[in-house]
Amino acid sequence: MCGSGRIGLPLVEAGHDYTGLDYSAKLLERFRAKVSTAHSPMLIEGDARRFQCGKRFDLIFIGFHSLSEVVDNQDKRQVLIQIANHLETGSAFIFSLQNPDTRMRSIRESPSGKRVIPFPDGTKELEFSYVLESPKNNGEVVGVQRYAILAGDRVIDRRELPIHFHLIGKKDIETILADTGFRIENLFGDYDGSDWHTDSPFMIIDCRLDL
Numbered sequence: 001m002c003g004s005g006r007i008g009l010p011l012v013e014a015g016h017d018y019t020g021l022d023y024s025a026k027l028l029e030r031f032r033a034k035v036s037t038a039h040s041p042m043l044i045e046g047d048a049r050r051f052q053c054g055k056r057f058d059l060i061f062i063g064f065h066s067l068s069e070v071v072d073n074q075d076k077r078q079v080l081i082q083i084a085n086h087l088e089t090g091s092a093f094i095f096s097l098q099n100p101d102t103r104m105r106s107i108r109e110s111p112s113g114k115r116v117i118p119f120p121d122g123t124k125e126l127e128f129s130y131v132l133e134s135p136k137n138n139g140e141v142v143g144v145q146r147y148a149i150l151a152g153d154r155v156i157d158r159r160e161l162p163i164h165f166h167l168i169g170k171k172d173i174e175t176i177l178a179d180t181g182f183r184i185e186n187l188f189g190d191y192d193g194s195d196w197h198t199d200s201p202f203m204i205i206d207c208r209l210d211l
């Protein structure tokens with residue numbers, strides 16, 4: 001779930017022994033293309049619910065709430081089982097999720113958004129917009145994101161991608177973690193390291209494999 005390496009790339013560049021997994025071959029290719037150091041990272045194309053890479057790690061992390069893209073809770077449990085199978089006992093698993101109540105409120109208040117980003121050479125602009133439906137009671141969110149490349153008034157290209165993620169509740173993720181052998185060591189509410197509270201934007205969960 002390393003995507004194109006927003007977190008992984010700086011670690012690779014700093015010389016850490018890094019392995020990334022994602023089921024998108026295209027994103028892994030973009031990650032590889034960005035690596036400028038001599039040490040190429042091990043990037044594995046595979047599904048987080050059923051990967052086997054034949055070694056154990058002393059830290060595994062999932063950034064940018066990517067576990068929310070695994071919509072079904074049984075599938076999330078499967079991801080955590082696989083992570084436990086690849087961690088040394090006592091090692092850390094750190095991941096971020098959106099705080100569901102805060103995020104649902106923000107979606108209801110602003111279900112759509114738009115940004116226009118100029119190309120570095122100034123010749124074109126990327127227009128990005130999204131529309132989200134009101135979250136279902138179980139925390140599932142669907143919507144659409146749209147991209148258009150503009151040259152003045154002319155649209156040169158247009159893409160549309162579906163959005164589908166799941167805002168899992170705090171109790172549910174705590175249960176899945178306990179069932180799969182993890183103990184929560186720290187629960188942060190934001191990237192400044194502040195403790196979690198009901199209005200925090202995130203749930204950043206730092207846990208240890210207790211088995």
Ligand SMILES: C[S@@+](CC[C@H](N)C(=O)[O-])C[C@H]1O[C@@H](n2cnc3c(N)ncnc32)[C@H](O)[C@@H]1O
Pocket residue numbers: 001002003004005006007008021022023024027046047048049063064065066069070
């Ligand atoms: C929000 S993106 C985050 C990407 C990444 N953390 C980064 O630095 O850009 C979510 C990523 O999770 C990947 N993903 C979603 N479900 C997956 C699964 N079951 N197995 C592997 N990768 C998955 C997607 O392909 C995507 O790259």
